[in-house]
Amino acid sequence: MGKLNEKIIVAGFGGQGVLLLGKLLSYTAMYSDKNVSWIPSYGPEMRGGTANCNVVISDEPVGSPIVTEPNVLIALNRPSLEKFEQILEEGSLLIYNSSIIEVEPKWNNGKVISLAASDIANELGNPRLTNMVAAGAYVKASGVFTIQELIDAVPHVISKRFHNLIPLNIEAIEKGAAAVS
Amino acid sequence: MTEKVMMKGNEAIGEAAILAGCLTYFGYPITPQSELPAYLARRLLKMENGIFLQAESEVAAINMVYGAAGTGKRVMTSSSSPGISLKTEGISYIASSQLPCVIVNIVRGGPGLGNIAPAQSDYFQATKGGGHGDYRLIVLAPASVQEMADFTMLGFDLADEYRNPVMIMGDGALGQMMEPVVLKKPEIKKYNHDWVTDGAKGRGQNLICSIYLDPAEMEKYVHEIYAKYKIIEENEVRYEEYLCDDADYLIVSYGITSRIVRTSIDLARKKGIKVGLLRPITVWPFPTKVISEYADKVKKVMAVELSMGQMVEDVRLAVNGKVPVEFFGRTAGVLPSCNEVLAEIEKLV
Structure with a gap:
């Protein structure tokens, strides 16, 4: 296995929890003693309902925290898929939320995972779990961490008043991981 | 904490x-x-x-x-x-x-x-x-x-x-x-x-x-x-050196830009280009003396920064005409990618 250098874009609608998903991956990386950076989009691109964040997880010190040449895309809605699949490197990992993205990705130059993230979240009773389903799927598909390492980081990114929902978040992560063969 | x-x-x-x-x-x-x-x-x-x-x-x-x-x-x-x-x-x-x-x-x-x-x-x-x-x-x-x-x-x-x-x-x-x-x-x-x-x-x-x-x-x-x-x-002059010892080319870059340059230097080294980074930590007082000393050893110096060329003036004063000083900058809120900086490093050779 080569040196770890995950250049991740997580993107979706505002409210789908893309920033939190990025944070969860970042905390997991920090507790696994990896170099990591997280940066949200905070410029004009966040107007108009889409949100994204960039996460870099690396064995080396992180160079640019801003990802211009991603090798991982987690797209939770269609505009995000169509915008960022254009800049994916060859051999990348693409996970897209097939529950609400009704088109196939045009990009087919690496590993493509169709994940019914919103459906799985709805089955668990809360569409806001979509991000956790996607996190579980990403970790399973990439093998960057163990699912247990991801689960251990959950309490660090969920504010205390929602800690009663931790078991449900963990269930969503496990369902997301199980959806990846 | x-x-x-x-x-x-x-x-x-x-x-x-x-x-x-x-x-x-x-x-x-x-x-x-x-x-x-x-x-x-x-x-x-x-x-x-x-x-x-x-x-x-x-x-x-x-x-x-x-x-x-x-x-x-x-x-x-x-x-x-x-x-x-x-x-x-x-x-x-x-x-x-x-x-x-x-x-x-x-x-x-x-x-x-x-x-x-x-x-x-x-x-x-x-x-x-x-x-x-x-x-x-x-x-x-x-x-x-x-x-x-x-x-x-x-x-x-x-x-x-x-x-x-x-x-x-x-x-x-x-x-x-x-x-x-x-x-x-x-x-x-x-x-x-x-x-x-x-x-x-x-x-x-x-x-x-x-x-x-x-x-x-x-x-x-x-x-x-x-x-x-x-x-x-x-x-109080403070700076950091990265792979400068055997460098033929010296990049001077600070702050967020220096991180991108560091990645580009790793890529350039894999291609056999001996390039190093001098990162000013204090931009005033500027690390003039150390840059002047490197100017006696390297073939070229390049300043990389997020402007149309501001720090490069201090680099030129430090180098004082001993070797050519090149400049690469992006400005107005644009960050270069590491491959962009790599292309500029390759032009030095």
Whole structure:
């Protein structure tokens, strides 16, 4: 296995929890003693309902925290898929939320995972779990961490008043991981 | 907090300031630094001696800093490019009055109102004065969230040591990004405070001002300040070297840009190009001497920065014509990719 250098874009609608998903991956990386950076989009691109964040997880010190040449895309809605699949490197990992993205990705130059993230979240009773389903799927598909390492980081990114929902978040992560063969 | 936590650069500055004993803050919000005053508002207003004040303008905020600094208390303000422009009159007064304080500039794309994306195009403003008259700020340029915290603490020490305003020059990316950071409470030295204006009870009067109507008297005073700057230039130059020992080509780059350059250097080395990085940590005082020494050994020097070419002028002064000095910059809020910088390195060969 080569040196770890995950250049991740997580993107979706505002409210789908893309920033939190990025944070969860970042905390997991920090507790696994990896170099990591997280940066949200905070410029004009966040107007108009889409949100994204960039996460870099690396064995080396992180160079640019801003990802211009991603090798991982987690797209939770269609505009995000169509915008960022254009800049994916060859051999990348693409996970897209097939529950609400009704088109196939045009990009087919690496590993493509169709994940019914919103459906799985709805089955668990809360569409806001979509991000956790996607996190579980990403970790399973990439093998960057163990699912247990991801689960251990959950309490660090969920504010205390929602800690009663931790078991449900963990269930969503496990369902997301199980959806990846 | 002595374990690793994920924090935004802006918040790390806030917590570091508190740990360094700065419980007094005046400011006015502007993106991309607003998380810093927001963080300090949450923390300082809960502390018995904490003072957090959102002023009516940047001009008011910097003059509040001027007043508070005169009492010898550790005090901070922060802003982003256009806001710092508004503060420069006050900064000149503070520098002239030789008062310690820390000023944070989370630089954004300009000129003018510009945008809120990362930039380094305030280099001239930060290092060449910015405001009117002969004066210098000590300017620290962090390149990580950890350094945003560490240099804030260092900044307060340098400000007190030399009775001089210190600027932390970050950028929109460093302010907005989260990275693991360890925050340790520093030991704070006792500094001589016999100059403060905190009420003359039991002692003679102290006067802090920046008006000297007699030109001869003012010139003598400016010379005194410049004697201090000379000591700062001798003692406080800080920089980091990366793969410079055998380098044929030297890149000079600071702050967020230096991280991208470092990745590009790793890629260039794999292609057999012997290239190294010299990263100024203090952009004033500038690491002139070490760059001049490298100019005797390398074939070319290149400055890489987020501007149309500002730091490159200091690099040229340091190299002094010994070897060619090239420049590569992106500006107005655009960051180069590591492959873009790599292409520029390949052109040097």
